[in-house]
Amino acid sequence: MKVRMELNPKYPTPKLGGHRPPLQWAINAVGAVCDRALAIAMIVTLCITANPAAAQAPAAGLFPAYTAPRAIDGKPNLNGIWQAFITANWDVEAHPAQPGPHPEIMGVWGAGPGGQSIVEGGVIPYKPEALAKKKENLEKRTAVKATNDPHRYDTGDPELQCYRPGVPRANYMPFPFQIFQTPSEILMVYEYKGAVRTIYMDPHREAPTDSWMGWSNGHWEGDTLVVDVTALNDHTWFDRAGNYHSDALHVVERYTPISPYHLKYEATIEDPNVFTRPWKISFPLYRRVEENVQLVEFNCVPFVEELMYAPLGLYKPPSR
Amino acid sequence: MRNRVLALLAAVVILCAPVLIAQAPSGTKAFDPKSVDPQTAIKAAAESAKAAAAAAANWTPPRTAWGDPDLQGYWLTATYTPLQRPPELAGKAFYTEEEALAAFKKAVESDAEVDPRTVHYDWKEYGMDAWQSPVRPNRRTSLIFDPENGRLPALTPEAQKRQTDGRAAARARNPQVGVQTLNNWYTRCITGNNAGPMTRGGNPGSDSAAGAAGVTAEAQIFQAPGYAVLIMQSNSDARIIPLDGRPHLASNVRNWLGDSRGHWEGNTLVVETTNFIAPGTNFLGGTARTKLTERFALAGPNTLRYEFTLDDPGTWTQPWSAETLIPRIDPPLYEFACHEQNYGLMNVVKGAQTREAETEAKKK
Amino acid sequence: MNLKHKEGSQMRMTIAIIGMAIVAGLLLVPVPVSAHHAFSAAFDENKPINLQGKVTKVELVNPHSWLWIDVTGEDGKVTNWGVEGGPPVNLFRNGITKTSLPVGSEIKVFAYQAKSGESKCVGVFVEYLDGKKVFMGGSAPGANGQSSK
Numbered sequence: 001m002k003v004r005m006e007l008n009p010k011y012p013t014p015k016l017g018g019h020r021p022p023l024q025w026a027i028n029a030v031g032a033v034c035d036r037a038l039a040i041a042m043i044v045t046l047c048i049t050a051n052p053a054a055a056q057a058p059a060a061g062l063f064p065a066y067t068a069p070r071a072i073d074g075k076p077n078l079n080g081i082w083q084a085f086i087t088a089n090w091d092v093e094a095h096p097a098q099p100g101p102h103p104e105i106m107g108v109w110g111a112g113p114g115g116q117s118i119v120e121g122g123v124i125p126y127k128p129e130a131l132a133k134k135k136e137n138l139e140k141r142t143a144v145k146a147t148n149d150p151h152r153y154d155t156g157d158p159e160l161q162c163y164r165p166g167v168p169r170a171n172y173m174p175f176p177f178q179i180f181q182t183p184s185e186i187l188m189v190y191e192y193k194g195a196v197r198t199i200y201m202d203p204h205r206e207a208p209t210d211s212w213m214g215w216s217n218g219h220w221e222g223d224t225l226v227v228d229v230t231a232l233n234d235h236t237w238f239d240r241a242g243n244y245h246s247d248a249l250h251v252v253e254r255y256t257p258i259s260p261y262h263l264k265y266e267a268t269i270e271d272p273n274v275f276t277r278p279w280k281i282s283f284p285l286y287r288r289v290e291e292n293v294q295l296v297e298f299n300c301v302p303f304v305e306e307l308m309y310a311p312l313g314l315y316k317p318p319s320r
Numbered sequence: 321m322r323n324r325v326l327a328l329l330a331a332v333v334i335l336c337a338p339v340l341i342a343q344a345p346s347g348t349k350a351f352d353p354k355s356v357d358p359q360t361a362i363k364a365a366a367e368s369a370k371a372a373a374a375a376a377a378n379w380t381p382p383r384t385a386w387g388d389p390d391l392q393g394y395w396l397t398a399t400y401t402p403l404q405r406p407p408e409l410a411g412k413a414f415y416t417e418e419e420a421l422a423a424f425k426k427a428v429e430s431d432a433e434v435d436p437r438t439v440h441y442d443w444k445e446y447g448m449d450a451w452q453s454p455v456r457p458n459r460r461t462s463l464i465f466d467p468e469n470g471r472l473p474a475l476t477p478e479a480q481k482r483q484t485d486g487r488a489a490a491r492a493r494n495p496q497v498g499v500q501t502l503n504n505w506y507t508r509c510i511t512g513n514n515a516g517p518m519t520r521g522g523n524p525g526s527d528s529a530a531g532a533a534g535v536t537a538e539a540q541i542f543q544a545p546g547y548a549v550l551i552m553q554s555n556s557d558a559r560i561i562p563l564d565g566r567p568h569l570a571s572n573v574r575n576w577l578g579d580s581r582g583h584w585e586g587n588t589l590v591v592e593t594t595n596f597i598a599p600g601t602n603f604l605g606g607t608a609r610t611k612l613t614e615r616f617a618l619a620g621p622n623t624l625r626y627e628f629t630l631d632d633p634g635t636w637t638q639p640w641s642a643e644t645l646i647p648r649i650d651p652p653l654y655e656f657a658c659h660e661q662n663y664g665l666m667n668v669v670k671g672a673q674t675r676e677a678e679t680e681a682k683k684k
Numbered sequence: 685m686n687l688k689h690k691e692g693s694q695m696r697m698t699i700a701i702i703g704m705a706i707v708a709g710l711l712l713v714p715v716p717v718s719a720h721h722a723f724s725a726a727f728d729e730n731k732p733i734n735l736q737g738k739v740t741k742v743e744l745v746n747p748h749s750w751l752w753i754d755v756t757g758e759d760g761k762v763t764n765w766g767v768e769g770g771p772p773v774n775l776f777r778n779g780i781t782k783t784s785l786p787v788g789s790e791i792k793v794f795a796y797q798a799k800s801g802e803s804k805c806v807g808v809f810v811e812y813l814d815g816k817k818v819f820m821g822g823s824a825p826g827a828n829g830q831s832s833k
Contacts, residue, residue, distance in 0.1 A: 208744070208776040208780070
């Protein structure tokens with residue numbers, strides 16, 4: 001059905017040729033009214049569907065203003081099970097689908113999906129020498145070199161060995177996590193490895209040393225939970241693509257409820273050893289709403305014992 | 321790096337002065353006398369036990385903002401009381417107050433005895449003996465109170481056969497020494513040493529590391545509406561306990577920490593945990609049929625009463641129960657990234673393989 | 685060695701590993717759980733050593749802290765020794781932080797060497813050269829910097 005652009009002065013109505021002006025006029029008139037009606041109907045439909053309160057899914061960022069119900073601390077209630085549905089764990093920058101390591105064994109199970117960048121501006125602002133290191137990481141990402149030697153961290157992606165993912169990666173692993181909220185502390189328990197983070201709200205505390213999941217002190221700015229994460233060690237990666245940082249990493253996270261079922265997650269990442277400036281990621285976190293939904297243990301340590309210890313001759317399965 | 325850390329700390333102090341809790345590095349802090357002298361520690365523990373009992377007398381159990389009993393806080397699971405009643409104390413379930421203190425003193429002094437000829441950690445170096453924490457004397461002579469004799473019930477025939485088979489396999493060295501022969505989940509960093517029951521009791525007189533559970537014996541109870549969360553310092557193991565009466569996971573879904581469900585009985589939180597992967601030596605030889613029932617209740621403002629029952633028809637001829645009183649401690653817990661730097665596992669296996677090789681060589 | 689060399693072998697995955705753990709668990713003698721792995725498995729009580737050197741790295745990680753020191757032998761050769769210590773949780777509760785033992789500090793250690801013969805040991809006594817304890821060297825009364833026997 002063609003809509004003639006009669007409402008747009010740029011496209012004047014073409015006149016039909018012929019010698020029967022009155023009929024032609026009538027046809028034109030009826031046609032014009034119908035087209036107009038159709039046009040109006042289409043515009044009204046577009047208006048309705050552009051309204052975020054309507055049935056069709058709105059474009060991202062078009063949520064209506066939302067005030068979350070309060071938790072016992074009088075702040076927005078973040079209690080619940082949340083999960084990200086992006087592919088940033090493969091690569092936080094834009095990436096095509098890939099066969100993954102060992103496709104000759106793993107087939108589609110080991111393949112990686114394509115995905116869009118979660119980095120504002122698209123690309124991580126590496127220093128030139130740091131970018132070279134990232135490329136080296138990417139090449140060696142499946143290297144495993146367990147050793148009782150302090151140089152053991154010169155290996156590939158720590159996730160491969162079931163190491164704690166650090167922050168912010170824990171929040172975009174393809175696993176749910178649960179938030180428990182009280183006025184003095186907010187607890188986050190991640191299904192991946194049962195990794196735990198405590199966010200000290202009141203009082204704030206000081207980290208005695210670096211750790212894998214860092215040390216988190218939080219406060220509220222309006223309805224946004226702001227978490228200052230320091231004391232992160234330099235052993236974690238941001239993803240499976242070799243994006244990395246030093247122990248000067250400092251992350252500031254922001255969690256903002258934008259609907260009953262979505263949190264807006266943003267994180268500003270700075271590390272003057274590796275990046276030329278701070279950079280930012282953001283993505284939605286979705287509430288898991290199934291009845292009786294719970295975290296199901298994902299303890300991957302037993303899954304990697306052969307991978308890590310067999311090369312050292314320390315893994316001996318029973319003989320049959 | 322150090323300057324950056326100091327600058328960051330300075331910034332944090334300036335910004336958060338009213339709420340910051342500062343920790344002074346070694347050398348600038350006068351060490352708590354309780355943590356460097358056994359006799360001071362013994363006196364302090366006796367006083368703390370008295371104070372806890374007195375405080376329990378006239379006290380109202382607190383409630384959370386949403387009305388559940390409030391068990392939140394940090395708790396010390398270390399104890400010198402053995403799991404099983406020693407044979408010489410048969411029939412005696414409780415000490416008098418004086419006897420309890422004497423037993424405690426004996427245990428502490430034995431723990432603090434340092435013989436450099438034995439391979440051990442020294443409390444003077446690392447502060448990890450139980451008496452260097454707020455551990456208290458206990459009037460019970462054993463943690464087990466049921467069976468009444470304070471000892472583990474008899475093993476089932478099935479469990480006895482497992483023992484015999486296990487010894488035979490070890491003699492046949494099958495499997496050969498490797499990561500799997502270390503059946504202790506903690507050494508492999510699969511779980512911490514408090515997976516399952518929070519406390520296993522101490523062994524007075526044995527060396528500090530193997531004995532009195534002074535090693536990372538802290539736990540945290542966290543509560544939010546509809547949930548309790550139990551976090552063990554050891555391996556940062558976290559158990560999420562829904563309180564809404566939902567069913568357990570399907571029976572084919574097995575967890576290293578099991579699957580917990582809780583409900584309130586008055587002021588007591590009752591937690592039932594099933595769906596274990598066969599606990600093996602970690603629960604004194606239990607099978608996957610193990611059911612752990614725990615009861616948590618405050619016994620005073622700074623004391624938690626903890627009771628647990630292990631029920632495994634594949635291992636014991638009857639369920640058995642233990643109880644202990646747990647002192648409150650200061651926050652926080654620290655990350656215990658056991659697997660991420662498990663040099664110990666590699667050293668232990670290498671050492672065991674070396675010893676095996678030496679044994680084999682001697683045979684020739 | 686990396687995964688590229690493992691193409692020919694089977695990649696045992698989840699179920700096999702858990703299966704073996706269950707089998708091993710069922711076979712083993714039930715014993716009271718010791719809270720810690722046996723020292724004698726990793727370290728040799730017949731090989732006590734005395735080391736002195738400069739700290740190159742301090743790892744305050746659980747379950748064991750590790751100190752790494754450069755020890756100069758009589759022949760002038762420098763070996764980096766790893767010294768296993770206690771869990772840092774207890775150290776943190778006593779006020780120790782990552783800045784307490786700076787890299788470059790000179791310390792002496794009485795230890796037992798690893799059975800494997802590697803330059804690793806378990807640190808029994810860890811002191812500065814003046815005898816003051818590295819970790820528990822606070823100035824509280826009753827603290828003594830001397831070894832007990």
